[in-house]
Amino acid sequence: MGPGVPCNEMDAADREQLLGRIRGVVGERNAFADPYEMRLYQYDASPETALPDIVVMPGTAKEVAQVVKMCADARAPITARSGASSLAGGTVPVEGGVVITFARMDRILEIDIDNLRAVVQPGVVNLALSQALKPHGYYYVPDPSSQGACTIGGNVATNAGGPHTLLYGVTVNHVTGLEVALASGELVQVGGRNAAEAIGYDLTGVLVGSEGTMGVVTRIWVRIQPLPPVQKTLMAVYPDVATASNAVSAIVRTGILPAAIEMMDKLSIQAIEAASHAGYPLDAGAVLLLEVDGTPEVAEELGERMAKVCRDNGATEVRVARNEAERQALWKGRKGAFSAMGRLSSDFYVMDGVVPRTKLPETLAKIDAISERTGFKICNVFHAGDGNLHPLVLFDAFKAGEYEAVLRIGDEILKLCADAGGSVTGEHGIGLEKRENIRYVFSDDDLEVMDRVRRVFDPQRLMNPGKVFPGEGLKPAQAPMPDGSPRRQPRTSVPAGDDVWV
Amino acid sequence: MGVKARPQALPGQEITVDEQRHFSVDGLLPSTVMRPNDAADAARDLHACDQVPAAVVVWAGGTQIRLGAPPRRYEVAFSTERMTRLLEYEPADLTCRVEAGMRLSDLQATLRAQGQRLPLDPPHPERATVGGMVAANTNGLTRGRYGTVRDWVIGIAVAYPSGKVARAGGKVVKNVAGYDLMKLHIGALGTLGVVAEVNFKVQAQPEAEATLLGHFEAPEPALDVGLKLARQYLAPAAAIVFDGESFSEFLPPQRAGEGRGGGPTQWTLALKLDGYAREVDAARDVALRFIREAGGVVEESDIPPAFWDAARDWSAPADEGVVLRAVVPLTSSQLLIASVPPDARVLAQPASGVVDVRVPATSAAETLSRLRDAAGAEGQVVVAAAPVAVKQSVDVWGPPPPGFPIMRALKQALDPNGILNPGRFVGGI
Numbered sequence: 020m021g022p023g024v025p026c027n028e029m030d031a032a033d034r035e036q037l038l039g040r041i042r043g044v045v046g047e048r049n050a051f052a053d054p055y056e057m058r059l060y061q062y063d064a065s066p067e068t069a070l071p072d073i074v075v076m077p078g079t080a081k082e083v084a085q086v087v088k089m090c091a092d093a094r095a096p097i098t099a100r101s102g103a104s105s106l107a108g109g110t111v112p113v114e115g116g117v118v119i120t121f122a123r124m125d126r127i128l129e130i131d132i133d134n135l136r137a138v139v140q141p142g143v144v145n146l147a148l149s150q151a152l153k154p155h156g157y158y159y160v161p162d163p164s165s166q167g168a169c170t171i172g173g174n175v176a177t178n179a180g181g182p183h184t185l186l187y188g189v190t191v192n193h194v195t196g197l198e199v200a201l202a203s204g205e206l207v208q209v210g211g212r213n214a215a216e217a218i219g220y221d222l223t224g225v226l227v228g229s230e231g232t233m234g235v236v237t238r239i240w241v242r243i244q245p246l247p248p249v250q251k252t253l254m255a256v257y258p259d260v261a262t263a264s265n266a267v268s269a270i271v272r273t274g275i276l277p278a279a280i281e282m283m284d285k286l287s288i289q290a291i292e293a294a295s296h297a298g299y300p301l302d303a304g305a306v307l308l309l310e311v312d313g314t315p316e317v318a319e320e321l322g323e324r325m326a327k328v329c330r331d332n333g334a335t336e337v338r339v340a341r342n343e344a345e346r347q348a349l350w351k352g353r354k355g356a357f358s359a360m361g362r363l364s365s366d367f368y369v370m371d372g373v374v375p376r377t378k379l380p381e382t383l384a385k386i387d388a389i390s391e392r393t394g395f396k397i398c399n400v401f402h403a404g405d406g407n408l409h410p411l412v413l414f415d416a417f418k419a420g421e422y423e424a425v426l427r428i429g430d431e432i433l434k435l436c437a438d439a440g441g442s443v444t445g446e447h448g449i450g451l452e453k454r455e456n457i458r459y460v461f462s463d464d465d466l467e468v469m470d471r472v473r474r475v476f477d478p479q480r481l482m483n484p485g486k487v488f489p490g491e492g493l494k495p496a497q498a499p500m501p502d503g504s505p506r507r508q509p510r511t512s513v514p515a516g517d518d519v520w521v
Numbered sequence: 522m523g524v525k526a527r528p529q530a531l532p533g534q535e536i537t538v539d540e541q542r543h544f545s546v547d548g549l550l551p552s553t554v555m556r557p558n559d560a561a562d563a564a565r566d567l568h569a570c571d572q573v574p575a576a577v578v579v580w581a582g583g584t585q586i587r588l589g590a591p592p593r594r595y596e597v598a599f600s601t602e603r604m605t606r607l608l609e610y611e612p613a614d615l616t617c618r619v620e621a622g623m624r625l626s627d628l629q630a631t632l633r634a635q636g637q638r639l640p641l642d643p644p645h646p647e648r649a650t651v652g653g654m655v656a657a658n659t660n661g662l663t664r665g666r667y668g669t670v671r672d673w674v675i676g677i678a679v680a681y682p683s684g685k686v687a688r689a690g691g692k693v694v695k696n697v698a699g700y701d702l703m704k705l706h707i708g709a710l711g712t713l714g715v716v717a718e719v720n721f722k723v724q725a726q727p728e729a730e731a732t733l734l735g736h737f738e739a740p741e742p743a744l745d746v747g748l749k750l751a752r753q754y755l756a757p758a759a760a761i762v763f764d765g766e767s768f769s770e771f772l773p774p775q776r777a778g779e780g781r782g783g784g785p786t787q788w789t790l791a792l793k794l795d796g797y798a799r800e801v802d803a804a805r806d807v808a809l810r811f812i813r814e815a816g817g818v819v820e821e822s823d824i825p826p827a828f829w830d831a832a833r834d835w836s837a838p839a840d841e842g843v844v845l846r847a848v849v850p851l852t853s854s855q856l857l858i859a860s861v862p863p864d865a866r867v868l869a870q871p872a873s874g875v876v877d878v879r880v881p882a883t884s885a886a887e888t889l890s891r892l893r894d895a896a897g898a899e900g901q902v903v904v905a906a907a908p909v910a911v912k913q914s915v916d917v918w919g920p921p922p923p924g925f926p927i928m929r930a931l932k933q934a935l936d937p938n939g940i941l942n943p944g945r946f947v948g949g950i
Contacts, residue, residue: 132752133752133851133852134850134851134852134874135751135752135851136850177697178697178701180695180697184695188668188672189695189697191671191701191704192668192671192672201927207923207924207927208923208924209922209923209924211899212850212899213848213849213850213874213899213900213901216658216660216669216708216848216875217848217901217922218901218903218918218919218922218947219918219921219922219924219925219928219946219947219948220705220708220709220713220928220931221671221704221705221707221708222924222927222928223704224671224701224703224704224705224707225700225701225702225704225705227701227704228697228700228701229700229701245752245753245754246754247754248754268613271613271615272612272613273725274636274725274726274728275725276724276725313797313800314754314755314799314800314803316799316803317797317799317800317803320797320799321797373691373693373695373696374693375611375614375616375692375693376613376614376615377611377613377614402695405693405694405695406614406693406694406695407695440691440692440693441691441692441693441696442691442693442695442696442697442698443698444696444697444698445693445695445696445697446695446697447697448697449697449698449699453698457698457699460691460698460699461688461689461698461699462687462688464685464686464687465687465688465689465699466699467685467687468679468681468685468687468689468702468935469689469699469700469702471934471935472700472702472705472931472934472935473700474934475927475930475931475934476927487699487700
């Protein structure tokens with residue numbers, strides 16, 4: 020760090036002292052405070068940025084616990100991060116302090132097929148675990164679209180989902196135990212290898228999805244399950260999203276339990292085709308991607324039955340992947356959807372609302388109306404089977420006012436999801452982004468109880484502060500970064516409550 | 522017996538002698554009964570208790586009232602019997618919202634009418650309530666495939682001693698907004714708040730169902746087959762291993778004691794298969810092969826539907842019996858069963874590492890300590906049901922788990938005056 024550059028929030032002497040102590044635990048090379056080196060750690064996959072004061076790369080759980088204790092003693096905020104693929108600003112250190120990153124804690128500690136468990140460090144990449152399990156005939160189910168980059172630790176923080184959680188559940192349904200470093204400096208194991216019926220309160224269940232606001236997870240026990248013998252994937256083509264949405268409800272009502280039902284609208288199809296040639300028809304109004312798991316006979320039968328339901332409910336074409344290559348091609352389009360959007364627009368803002376399945380047609384129509392009214396294009400690529408929408412608002416960040424306008428659109432979309440009986444986040448988390456939107460689904464009384472629970476774990480509010488809860492603890496832009504740009508790029512405040520921008 | 526005096530400051534109804542007897546817990550009697558009409562009502566009543574402060578035991582079907590240590594104090598029987606409404610149910614969304622006092626059998630009947638179900642089957646569904654199932658975390662025999670209460674609850678409304686009703690989760694199947702406080706209340710035995718409403722996700726009824734039995738000379742091969750089945754793709758909906766004596770109990774009187782080679786040393790693996798018709802066929806083929814390879818004798822016909830009901834209710838006996846419940850890593854069930862003394866009876870779920878042991882009151886303490894030794898550091902054994910005399914002589918929950926200081930602090934944060942089920946939970950909470 021250049022001498023005398025006032026780029027951090029912590030008092031320089033305090034920072035040096037804390038850095039020295041942390042280095043005493045993790046070694047000289049594994050903790051740094053040079054603003055240039057730390058720049059990488061101001062981002063995640065959300066538009067927000069904020070520079071930490073110190074970045075630490077601990078090598079063991081014990082080191083994590085010691086670092087956490089030192090931070091707590093120094094009253095320095097702690098933000099854990101690994102893949103940093105959060106779309107909600109979950110790992111942006113908005114209040115500065117210490118970022119703990121798990122680059123060195125990325126080992127699969129144990130694969131225990133006999134007990135149907137794996138034990139991993141938080142920095143293990145989601146896909147790496149399933150790849151390690153594959154030779155044994157097993158896998159770890161939750162598969163966020165970012166599974167090649169996101170880590171199990173991050174998945175635990177956000178209770179991550181993915182396309183295949185429709186049938187098998189989200190992260191919390193697959194985690195049976197955690198080791199966690201608490202603000203007190205204790206390293207505690209909750210739950211473990213046995214069934215998730217541990218005596219006492221289910222702290223594992225409470226910690227999963229708490230977005231790093233209760234403690235720093237250092238080890239994870241996950242449930243693994245046998246790979247399905249066959250995964251049958253179908254693509255059904257529809258004239259419009261309303262027809263496709265109604266087909267989703269029809270499928271759900273037949274009693275077939277698909278492993279995944281994904282939807283892409285016209286704009287997304289065009290972007291995806293341009294990028295990855297998945298084979299989606301360019302003239303389609305909507306495409307459904309459906310998958311069933313089973314033995315060969317079962318998958319075959321269900322595939323046929325599902326194809327019939329799709330046709331009976333307005334599909335103009337149903338195509339069944341005949342082999343794994345065709346299946347992968349269909350999925351490649353879906354999983355690469357976000358990056359394909361670059362073909363349509365220099366910037367996009369992705370939302371994560373949820374509505375009851377039956378409210379999909381009217382919600383999509385309302386989103387369409389917002390797009391028409393505002394002139395911003397909105398794509399929809401989402402987990403239709405569980406009503407988890409991912410509207411992408413396309414914009415140009417270099418045009419004055421566009422970003423702010425897009426945030427207001429996002430706010431409006433979340434409000435209409437909440438009003439439809441849904442939620443403001445299905446899998447990305449509240450993070451920094453939706454701290455105010457959480458009020459659309461929870462009352463002050465609800466949030467007050469959650470805050471009491473948080474303070475039990477973290478009385479000083481040092482764990483990932485500025486996240487999940489509305490409006491507290493967030494300070495305005497802080498001292499500038501060395502090049503003179505603001506340390507934190509504050510986004511224009513988004514109106515809360517009913518007075519959304521129209 | 523006279524009626525216990527009611528604390529002056531407490532609203533609620535005068536209690537009759539009969540009611541006192543009905544609502545007694547481990548020999549303690551309440552002096553008042555409260556029967557709130559809905560969540561808001563429950564919060565108001567609870568707040569009134571908190572201001573005294575008067576100790577509350579939450580009552581519903583009473584099927585799990587014998588779980589937990591004897592209460593330290595008990596003034597108010599807090600009954601959810603008037604909170605029985607179905608609040609929302611949209612079959613195409615596969616979700617519903619119900620009041621806590623609704624009986625499970627009523628909920629299942631409502632769902633069945635739409636071709637759907639909640640794939641959990643705790644004991645005595647005709648008496649057990651939704652709220653009781655959540656509070657006591659009672660899971661039936663379908664854990665291995667369908668998980669437990671925590672996998673099906675998507676939202677909750679809880680009445681707190683503060684007088685407030687607070688919600689968590691929501692009505693959609695995928696939702697990560699705010700803390701997952703559902704998990705906090707599942708299995709908390711009502712010590713952090715009174716569960717007033719529960720939102721579930723549900724699923725379609727399976728197309729086909731089949732039961733088959735494999736009889737073995739010893740428990741080990743039966744457990745082995747159950748475990749092997751759990752590790753392959755077509756896992757059974759339920760897999761239980763039990764002794765010969767229980768077997769005759771699960772059959773109707775005319776068949777009980779029928780022998781079937783069934784001396785007391787005989788062990789049976791019972792499998793319930795469900796799913797799509799072809800899936801059940803394929804699962805049956807696999808199961809038959811595994812059973813025969815392990816030297817078991819297959820029985821497939823004439824198994825009455827009541828068999829599974831009896832097996833389900835086995836671990837919540839209506840009498841004064843003692844039930845010890847071990848939860849261990851899957852591979853530890855063998856070791857655990859080996860430590861069960863001859864006077865005890867066993868029902869194990871090899872796919873989920875749960876072993877229920879019924880034992881005479883006289884040898885409960887000794888068996889409990891043997892099981893705890895066998896369960897090892899990664900397992901745990903609790904007293905799931907027992908008469909008060911037994912509960913007073915043993916440690917019902919065992920040593921507090923790691924993280925217990927956090928649990929105690931959670932209790933303090935949400936129930937600062939300690940009015941909710943004082944003393945009944947882990948570590949004296």
